[in-house]
Each structure stands twice: as C-alpha cells, then as structure tokens.
Amino acid sequence: MKPHKTATSSTGLLAYLTGIGRAIFHHQDHDAQQASDQYWAVMHIDTNGVLQNTTVRVISVHPGLRSVTVRREADEQDIILRISRIVEAIDIRSGRRVDLAKWLDSHPPMGLGGGTQS
Structure with a gap:
C-alpha cells in the first residue's frame, strides 16, 4: 500500500519535528537566556x-x-x-x-x- 501524501501531512511532520527540537534544545535555550542580560x-x-x-x-x-x-x-x-x-x-x-x-x-x-x- 502506498502512503497517502497530502499537504497537511508534511505540515504535520514539520510541526512534529519542530516540537521535538524544542523539547530537546529547550534546556540550552533556557541557559542562554539566563546568561543573557537581566x-x-x-x-x-x-x-x-x-x-x-x-x-x-x-x-x-x-x-x-x-x-x-x-x-x-x-x-x-x-x-x-x-x-x-x-x-x-x-x-x-x-x-x-x-x-x-x-x-x-x-x-x-x-x-x-x-x-x-x-
């Protein structure tokens, strides 16, 4: 069976990958913000x-x-x-x-x- 590819499936995948990236790198972003000027x-x-x-x-x-x-x-x-x-x-x-x-x-x-x- 061939996967069904639509415009929304690629958008959903991009949102999913963005969410994973935020979850993985959130700690580093938080540290960078802490190190920035307060x-x-x-x-x-x-x-x-x-x-x-x-x-x-x-x-x-x-x-x-x-x-x-x-x-x-x-x-x-x-x-x-x-x-x-x-x-x-x-x-x-x-x-x-x-x-x-x-x-x-x-x-x-x-x-x-x-x-x-x-």
Missing part, C-alpha cells in the same frame, strides 16, 4: 539613606559578599548593591518579583567587581 526595576536605599527607584542591568554576582554589581540605565554607572539595601527587584522581562535570597544562592559568582558601594 534587567530589573529596583527600589533600593542609597548611601545617603534615600529610597531610589531605577532600572538596572545585572553585571556580576557576588554571593560571598551578598551583593550584585549592576549598571543603571539612566547614567550607565556601575554600582554595587548589597542585597540588604534592595527593597524590591522586579524582573522586567517576566514582570515577576525577584526573590533575591533564592536568586543569589542559585547563581555562582560571575563577572568582575567594580563600581561604587551603595
């Missing part, structure tokens, strides 16, 4: 004790110091924020609040330090 809307207390609200990009993580180095989008200045000085952090891509203690524990040290203590 943008947060951060509310933190600066060195003068003033509550600041700004958008930042995470540059490096310092789990031993319980701090992160971030770059403010407004003036491109790198600052080091201690986790205890951050009131709230919202991941801009997902819109979800970042649990900083869990996030810090799940990320190994990355990048080089630098900037000003805040």
Whole structure:
C-alpha cells in the first residue's frame, strides 16, 4: 500500500519535528537566556539613606559578599548593591518579583567587581 501524501501531512511532520527540537534544545535555550542580560526595576536605599527607584542591568554576582554589581540605565554607572539595601527587584522581562535570597544562592559568582558601594 502506498502512503497517502497530502499537504497537511508534511505540515504535520514539520510541526512534529519542530516540537521535538524544542523539547530537546529547550534546556540550552533556557541557559542562554539566563546568561543573557537581566534587567530589573529596583527600589533600593542609597548611601545617603534615600529610597531610589531605577532600572538596572545585572553585571556580576557576588554571593560571598551578598551583593550584585549592576549598571543603571539612566547614567550607565556601575554600582554595587548589597542585597540588604534592595527593597524590591522586579524582573522586567517576566514582570515577576525577584526573590533575591533564592536568586543569589542559585547563581555562582560571575563577572568582575567594580563600581561604587551603595
């Protein structure tokens, strides 16, 4: 018996193969997204004790110091924020609040330090 070939069968096969590809490579895509820039809307207390609200990009993580180095989008200045000085952090891509203690524990040290203590 000859297989019945139609336009929908090839489309179905393509969708099936695409689904398999996504399932196989999903973990790698997720890792690549994790390694890409992370943008947060951060509310933190600066060195003068003033509550600041700004958008930042995470540059490096310092789990031993319980701090992160971030770059403010407004003036491109790198600052080091201690986790205890951050009131709230919202991941801009997902819109979800970042649990900083869990996030810090799940990320190994990355990048080089630098900037000003805040």
